[in-house]
Amino acid sequence: MSEPSDEQAAGQHYLVCGTEDCQENGQFYCNACHRPLCEHCSYEHVKNIDTKFHEIVLYRHRKQQLPVEKCKLHPTRNVDIFCKECKIPLCSKCSTMEEHQGHKFNDLEEIFAEKYALQQSEFSKIQKYFLPTSQDLKSDVEADATQVRKAMESIRTSMKAAAKSLKNLVDEVTKENLEHIKKMEKSLLEMLKSQETTYDDYIAYLGKMSEEFQQYLSLLNQKLLFSETLKIKTIPETTKPVLPVFTGGKFSKDDISKLLGGVIVPNTEPEKRKIQPMETVTTHMKSAEKQLDQTKKKSDVKQTLSLSTSVTKVKEYTVPGVDTVYHVSVEKSGRLWVSDWKGNLLQIDLQGNQLQKIKTSGGEQGYHTATQDGNVIYTDKDKKKIYRITPDKKITEFIKTGNWTPFSVHSSRINGDILVVMIKDGEAKVTRYSKAGKEIQNIQRDKQGQELYDLPRYITENINGDICTSDINKRAVVVVNKAGQQRFSYKGQGFCPYGICTDVLGHILLVNSLNATDYLLDQDGGFLSVILSSQQGIYSPRDVCVDDENNLYVGQVNNTVTLYKYLQ
Incomplete structure (x- = not known):
């Protein structure tokens, strides 16, 4: 559903019946008249002799109306017929002309509706298969790039270590040789x-x-004649030293390369990235749609569209240790995590007894969430970190958010991803992390470059992957698809959204803090009903949460959490 105009947003929260002077919810649609109808007017429509053969369907199953196009030959007529032989669109008067005598015609609106549905189906494939699959593959490529960088850095470190080791050996051998030369020289x-x-x-x-x-x-006497002739000793013989000769080692660059080792690329074929077949996604989508249709068929149409009359109070908790309840998270075990505006985060059991209490920097926002694997995650605005609480009550640092302040958080029931609202210098964005804490995606601006968010306080995810946030500054529920493209914004007169959640049917449940009511929207932002108000005994609600058993929890400023049944 496209975003309503300012006039619509200011004056209504639902699609008004197209019957004159009727202001009821237009939950049905006449495909012949192309107008929404309330339940009463739809009955009157089929009872009327002039319209009893008109096709009445639920609004979400309506046929798209044929765009108006004037005939070029007959400007007062609309083009609404398709000639099967000539394969051209015509007006009704053109069909009576001689060149079309005996030809067969089709209703152009039927063809347009079929083509529209086909194109819508193809567009849906882009949104639900091609785009998410491509983004997943891109994430794989980015992960591989990170792995390559780490591998190369490891190789560089190993090569430097090998070179240093060889250098140390060279230095050691050289030192020994020099010592030997010194001894030889001394000798x-x-x-x-x-x-x-x-x-x-x-x-x-x-x-x-x-x-x-x-x-x-x-002597001048003759003694010399009789003395013994003196003999001179021979000159002593000595040997010349044999000088050592240095013989240089014979080695080449290749020899050094062999000593140091090298990088080898395995001679194997690169592994192809696994692309999930579209048939798998399509089958899953069809299965989910079939299951959804079966679920809806089990309930009466009036009950499904008028859920406020079937809301039943089951239980009420008075939470010790808090003076308000601004956010509620439900573990799979049924135990609750409750927080107030002072940063108190409490865990209570099924009887309302306090199990643990943590002091945080959180306040009036959905800053904690229960994960599918049994942990609880909460944001710390002051430290700009996200922490994880394990079932054994151990608190560990999970994610650092850098210069951005983590505000509210939600754990996906679809794939375990962590969605975090971030604030910095007056700007806001939604960051997606994997369940392992790796940053995957940032959502901040629309296609025109305009800021999507101002101050989102609560965040959740719908069954189709839509990311829904309640923005108190914009006074709107802002919804984007999984790719981060804006789908719609829900606004209304006297409207300020707080807590927000979704259910197994794709409904969006939210709190309007200005008139102390809880609203129910459809998956496309259409208003369905007010499911809770002061008439049901709620007092200044601030948060809503739905568990796996379709129980609705409502947190209120009088430190109570009330449990309701609203689906049959």
Whole structure:
């Protein structure tokens, strides 16, 4: 459903019956007259002799009206017939012309309705299969890119470590070689020093011999004739040192590469990314639609569309430790998590007894959520972090949100993703994380670049993947599809939304804090009914929550949580 005009938004919360002077909810539709009808007027319509053969259907099953196009030959007539032989659209007067005599004709509106439904189906495939599947594949590519970077960084670290190890070995061997050379040098020098001493002694000996010879030669007597001839010792022999020779190692760059190792790409075919067959999604969609139709057939149409008359109070909890109830989360076990505007977060059992109490920085927003795997997640605005509480009461840091302040949070029942409303410098966005805490998607602006959000306080997800937020500054419920494209905004006179949730039928349930009522919308933003008001005994509601058993919990400012049955 497209967003209503300002005039519609200001004056009504539902589609008005098309009958003159009737202001009831137009929950039915006449495909012949192309106008919405309330239940009473639809009965009168089929009782009227002029319209008794008209086709009356639920509004959501209506046929699209043929766009008005004037005939070029007969400007006062509308083109509404299709000639099967000529395969062209005509007006009724054209069909009587001679060139179309004997031809067969089809109702152009029927063809348009079929084509519209076909194109709508193809568009739905884009939204429900092609776009989400492509986004998932893109996420896989991004994850692979991260993995590649990590792998390459690991290889770089290993290569540097190998090079450092080789360098250390080279330094160690070089040090040992230098020590060996030092010893060799010392040994050779000691040998030469010894030889030097030998020659010093021999030279001294020669000096003495010279003096002795001079004494003999200086005698003038004949004693020299009778003395023994002095003999000179031979010159001592020594050896020259054998100098060591350095022989350089013989190695090449390839030898070093072998020592250091290298990067090898396995010789295998790249694995193709798995693309989920559209048939699987289509089958799942058909199965879900069939189940939904079967569920709706089990209930009377009037009861389904007038749920406020069937709401039954089942139980009421008075929550100790809080003075208001601004948000409620329900675990699979049925235990409740309740928070107030002062940052008190409490867990209570099925009897209303307090099990644990945590002081947080949260306030008047849906800042906690129960996950499908039994944990509870809550945001911390001051620390800009998201924490996780396990069933054994252990609190651990889950996600850091950087410069953005995490505000409200919701855990998807479809795939476990975490949807978080973020605020920074007057801007707001919705960030999707995987259940492991990896950032997947950011939703902030529409196709025209305009801000989608102003101050969303509560967030939830519908069965079709739509992300629904209640924005108190815009005084609207803003709904985008899984891809982040805006589907519609729901507004109304005297309207300020607070708590919001969805149910198994795709209904959107929300609190209007200005008139203390709870509304029920359809999946496309159409107003269905007021399901709770002061007439049912509620007092200033602030939050709504639906569990897996279709129980409706309403949190109120008088520290009570009331349990209702509203589906049959």
